[in-house]
Amino acid sequence: MKARWQTKTLGEVLQKTETTNPLQFPEAEFEYIDVSSVSNSIFQIEETQTLKGKDAPSRARRLVKTNDVIFATIRPTLRRIAVVPEHLDKQVCSTGYFVLRPKAEIDHRFLFYWLFTEDFMGQMELLQKGASYPAVTDAEVRAQMIPFPPLPEQQRIVGILDEAFDGIATAKANAEQNLQNARALFESHLQSVFTQRGEGWAEKRIEEVGTTQTGSTPKTSDKKNYGDFIPFIKPADFNTNGSLNYENDGLSEQGFAQARKVAEGSVLMVCIGATIGKCGWCDRDITTNQQTNALTLTEGASYKFIYYQMLTEDFQRRVIHGSGQATLPIINKSKWSALTVWLPPTLDEQEQIVAKLDALREETQRLESLYRCKLAALAELKKSLLHQAFTGQLTKDN
Numbered sequence: 001m002k003a004r005w006q007t008k009t010l011g012e013v014l015q016k017t018e019t020t021n022p023l024q025f026p027e028a029e030f031e032y033i034d035v036s037s038v039s040n041s042i043f044q045i046e047e048t049q050t051l052k053g054k055d056a057p058s059r060a061r062r063l064v065k066t067n068d069v070i071f072a073t074i075r076p077t078l079r080r081i082a083v084v085p086e087h088l089d090k091q092v093c094s095t096g097y098f099v100l101r102p103k104a105e106i107d108h109r110f111l112f113y114w115l116f117t118e119d120f121m122g123q124m125e126l127l128q129k130g131a132s133y134p135a136v137t138d139a140e141v142r143a144q145m146i147p148f149p150p151l152p153e154q155q156r157i158v159g160i161l162d163e164a165f166d167g168i169a170t171a172k173a174n175a176e177q178n179l180q181n182a183r184a185l186f187e188s189h190l191q192s193v194f195t196q197r198g199e200g201w202a203e204k205r206i207e208e209v210g211t212t213q214t215g216s217t218p219k220t221s222d223k224k225n226y227g228d229f230i231p232f233i234k235p236a237d238f239n240t241n242g243s244l245n246y247e248n249d250g251l252s253e254q255g256f257a258q259a260r261k262v263a264e265g266s267v268l269m270v271c272i273g274a275t276i277g278k279c280g281w282c283d284r285d286i287t288t289n290q291q292t293n294a295l296t297l298t299e300g301a302s303y304k305f306i307y308y309q310m311l312t313e314d315f316q317r318r319v320i321h322g323s324g325q326a327t328l329p330i331i332n333k334s335k336w337s338a339l340t341v342w343l344p345p346t347l348d349e350q351e352q353i354v355a356k357l358d359a360l361r362e363e364t365q366r367l368e369s370l371y372r373c374k375l376a377a378l379a380e381l382k383k384s385l386l387h388q389a390f391t392g393q394l395t396k397d398n
Contacts, residue, residue: 004149005147005148005149006147006149007146007148008145008148009142009145009146010142013102013103013146013148014102015102015103017064019061019062019063020061020062020063020092022051022052022060022092023053026053026054027052027053027054028052029052029053030050030056030092031048031049031088031091031092032060032091032092032093032094033048033064033070033088033091033092033093034048034094035072035074035080035096037049038070038072038080038082039082040081043082044085045070045082045088048091059095059096060092060093061092062094062095063092064084064089064091065084066084066085066086066088067083068084068099068100068108069081069082069083069084069099069101069108069115070082070084070097070098071097071098071100071115071141072097072098073096073136073137073138074096075133075134075135076121076125076128076134076135076136077124081115081116098138098141104151105151106146106148106154107151107158110157110158111146113158113386113389114146114390116382117386117387117390118383118386119390120146123144127140147390157389157394160389160394164385165382165385168378171374171378172378175371175375176375178367178371179368182364182367182368183364183368185360185364186361186364187313189360190308190311191312191313193308193353194308194309194314195314197342200345202343203340203342204341204342204343205337205339205340206295206306206337206338206339206340206341207338209295209298209300209301209343210266210295210296210298210301212294212295212333212336212337213260213262213293213294213333214260214293214333215259215260215288215290215293215294216260216289217290218258219258224252224255226249226251226252227250227252227255228250228252229250229251229253229255229256230251230256230261230286231246231250231284231286231287232249232250232251232286232287232288232289233246233268233282233287233289235270235291236248238268238270238275239280242280242281243283244280244281244286246286256287261286262282262285262286262287262294262296263285264282264284264285265283265296265303266282266295266296266297267279267280267281267297267306267310268280268281268282268288268292268293268294269293269310269319269336270291271319271323271331271333272290272291272328272330272331273291273328273329273330276319276320276329276331277316277320279307279311280307281303293333293336299347300343300347301343301350302354304354304358305343305354308353308354309341309342318339319339322335322339
C-alpha cells in the first residue's frame with residue numbers, strides 16, 4: 001500500500017445518523033426505502049413506497065440524507081448497496097439497512113466502492129448468522145477496517161472507478177443482450193419450423209406415433225434396489241440441450257425388476273412439479289421416476305424431431321393447460337398421450353429438419369458460452385479494479 005494511507009474502523013470514519021418515527025406524524029407522507037427497493041444488479045434505489053405516517057411499518061425508522069450509503073444487513077452477500085440520491089433526502093429507510101454517512105475525511109463514493117471489495121464482503125459472509133434470514137449486526141459492520149488515502153487521492157480513485165465501471169456496465173449490458181438475441185434466434189427458428197409446415201404434414205396424437213409410459217421409483221428403503229445396472233433418471237438429470245446425465249443415480253438388477261425400461265431413442269418430458277414441460281431424450285436404455293413420461297417411437301418418426309416439437313411454445317402451452325395449473329401442476333399419462341404433434345410425410349424430411357436444428361442449437365450454445373465467458377471476465381475485471389483501488393495500485397494506466 002502506498003504511503004500516507006490510513007486504516008481505521010468504519011465506526012471511526014462515520015457520522016452519527018438519525019432515527020425517526022413516522023407514526024408520530026400520521027398524515028404526513030414520506031418515501032419508504034424497503035430492503036427490496038435496492039437493485040443488486042445496478043446498485044441503485046429503484047422504487048420506493050409513498051406512505052402516510054400512520055401506515056408506516058415497524059421497520060421504517062432510519063432517516064437518510066443525500067449521499068448516504070445504505071447497505072442491507074439482511075442477507076448481506078446479496079450486495080443491496082446504494083447511494084441515496086438527492087430526491088430522497090430526509091426520507092426513511094428500513095432498519096434492515098445500515099446507513100453509512102461518512103465524515104469529511106472520506107468521499108461517499110469511495111466508501112460505496114469499498115463495500116464491494118472481497119475483504120469487506122468476505123467478512124460479511126463469515127459473520128452472517130441465521131439460516132432463513134442470515135444477517136449481520138450494525139456493530140459488526142462498524143467494526144470493519146477500511147483503508148483510505150487523503151481525500152484528493154480518494155477522489156482520483158473514484159473518478160477512475162466511475163469511468164471504468166460505466167464502461168463495464170455498458171459491456172455487460174451488450175453481452176447480456178447478445179446472449180438473449182442468440183437464444184431468441186433459436187427460439188424463433190424453432191417456432192417457424194412447426195408453424196410454417198410443409199405440404200403433406202399430418203397431425204397425430206402422441207400415442208399414435210409410439211408407446212407411452214410413466215416411470216416408477218423402487219422402494220428407496222431397500223438399498224439393494226440401487227446400483228449401476230441401469231441409469232435411473234430424475235428431472236434434475238435433464239441437461240439444457242436435451243441430453244441426460246446418466247451418472248447421478250442407477251438401479252441394480254433387483255431394482256430394475258421393479259421399474260419400467262425406457263428404450264434407447266425415446267423422448268422424455270417432466271410432467272409434474274415446477275419443471276413441468278422440461279424435455280429430453282435418451283441414447284441408451286434407462287429407467288425414470290414417476291415425474292417423467294416417456295414416448296418410445298415406432299418406425300417412421302424421429303425421436304429428436306418429436307423432442308424439438310415438444311420444446312415449442314404451442315406444445316408447452318398445451319402441456320400447462322392439460323395440467324390444470326394447480327399448486328402442484330401435473331399432466332397424467334392419458335392426457336399427455338392425447339396431445340398432438342405434426343409429422344412430415346417422410347422420415348428423411350424429419351431428419352433433415354433435425355440436422356438443421358441441431359446445427360443452429362450448437363451455434364447458439366457456442367455463442368451463449370462465449371457471452372457467458374465475457375460476463376465472467378467483466379466480473380473478474382471489477383474485482384481486480386477494486387483490489388487495486390484499495391491497495392493503492394490504481395493508476396490511469398490500469
